[in-house]
Amino acid sequence: QVHLEESGGGLVEPGGSRRLSCTASGFTFSDYYMSWIRQAPGKGLEWVSFISNTGSTIYYADSVKGRFTISRDNSKNSLYLQMSSLRAEDTAVYYCAREEKEEQLFTGVYYYYYYMDVWGKGTTVTVSS
Amino acid sequence: IVLTQSPATLSVSPGERATLSCRASHNVSSNLAWYQQKPGQAPRLLIHGASTRATGIPARFSGSGSGAQFTLTISSLQSEDFAVYYCHQYNNWPPWTFGQGTRVEVK
Numbered sequence: 001q002v003h004l005e006e007s008g009g010g011l012v013e014p015g016g017s018r019r020l021s022c023t024a025s026g027f028t029f030s031d032y033y034m035s036w037i038r039q040a041p042g043k044g045l046e047w048v049s050f051i052s053n054t055g056s057t058i059y060y061a062d063s064v065k066g067r068f069t070i071s072r073d074n075s076k077n078s079l080y081l082q083m084s085s086l087r088a089e090d091t092a093v094y095y096c097a098r099e100e101k102e103e104q105l106f107t108g109v110y111y112y113y114y115y116m117d118v119w120g121k122g123t124t125v126t127v128s129s
Numbered sequence: 130i131v132l133t134q135s136p137a138t139l140s141v142s143p144g145e146r147a148t149l150s151c152r153a154s155h156n157v158s159s160n161l162a163w164y165q166q167k168p169g170q171a172p173r174l175l176i177h178g179a180s181t182r183a184t185g186i187p188a189r190f191s192g193s194g195s196g197a198q199f200t201l202t203i204s205s206l207q208s209e210d211f212a213v214y215y216c217h218q219y220n221n222w223p224p225w226t227f228g229q230g231t232r233v234e235v236k
Contacts, residue, residue, distance in 0.1 A: 035225070045164075045172065045215055047225040059223040095171055102160070102178065115162045115219045117183065119171040 002026040002118050004096050009123030012086050016127070022079040022096030022120055030074040033099035033114055036081050038092035039122075046092075049081065050099070050114075064090075086127045093122040130155050130221050134214075134228035140236040147203040149231045151216035156196050160220035163192055163201045166230075167212045175214075176201065203233075211235055 008020040022034070036048040049070040050059045058070055069082040079096050097116035104111050131154040141147045151161065159179040164172035174183040176192035179199055189204040203210055216228040 044229045045217075045227040047223075047227070050223065050225070061224050100177070113160050113219050114222070114225075115160075115174075115177050115217065116164075116172075116225075117174050117177070119173070121171050 002098070004098065004118060004120035006094060006096050006120045006123035009094065009125045011126045011128065013129050014087060014127055016086050017082070017084040018086065018125060020081040020083065020094055020096075020123060020125070022081075024077045024079070024098070027098070029072075029077040033101070034072065034079045035097050035099055035116060036070060036079075037095045037097055037116065037119075038090075039095070040089070040092045043092075048094070051079070083125070086125075088127050091125060091127045093124050095122045096120045130157060130218050130226050132216050132218055132226055132228035134216055134231045136231060137229070138232045138234060140234050141206050142236045143208060144205050145236075147206055147210075147233055149201040149203075149214055149233070151194075151199040151201070151228050153197040153199075153218055155221065157218040157220035159195045160218060161192075161194070161199050162217045162219065163190075164215045164217060165210075165212045166215065172215060206233070 003025045006022045012018050033052050035050045038046050038048050051070045067085045071080045098118040099114040100117040102113045133152045135150045161179045163176040166172045175186050175190050180192045191202045193200050213230045213232050215230050
């Protein structure tokens with residue numbers, strides 16, 4: 001069965017670094033694009049970063065650009081988020097999610113859209129002194 | 130793209146119908162999903178493509194709409210349906226965006 005499990009969360013001081021991991025099972029990890037999404041305490045969902053199946057395409061939210069780095073190791077069925085220069089506002093539950101692809105044909109051209117279909121349970125990062 | 134959900138909180142009695150709205154600041158075609166989140170749990174995909182139920186989702190959940198106005202309807206609320214619901218657009222990316230959520234609570 002499809003499963004994602006995050007790890008690596010914890011208490012970090014402002015300005016510090018942390019590496020999150022997400023281990024996938026039950027599907028061919030190397031076929032799927034992946035994302036990180038976070039949720040601050042009592043708040044809504046915020047997309048953080050996206051990576052293609054080969055790692056050749058990567059996107060970041062403006063709020064983390066230049067501070068966070070997404071990567072993956074398909075041989076280990078693992079996704080990573082290296083976080084640096086952490087701030088109090090980065091405090092959140094961090095989820096990894098699998099991106100399902102929708103292919104749509106429009107005027108003879110295929111377009112691809114990605115939505116999050118499977119989520120891990122999340123790992124909590126607290127940035128505080 | 131900004132997604133605005135309404136109402137922020139919906140009070141419904143078990144067995145009643147719940148109607149949740151999501152309005153997009155720009156046209157997102159049918160590239161909209163709905164998620165359910167219970168306290169302490171990860172979001173669960175309910176609907177994608179504005180109206181397609183995800184695998185294993187009960188038929189009492191239905192989605193409709195296209196363009197900039199969308200609706201999630203729960204036809205007869207069960208006890209396990211009291212939760213927060215988020216809409217999510219994946220038409221214009223990056224960034225992928227979510228609405229602020231609608232809490233469905235017991236009346």
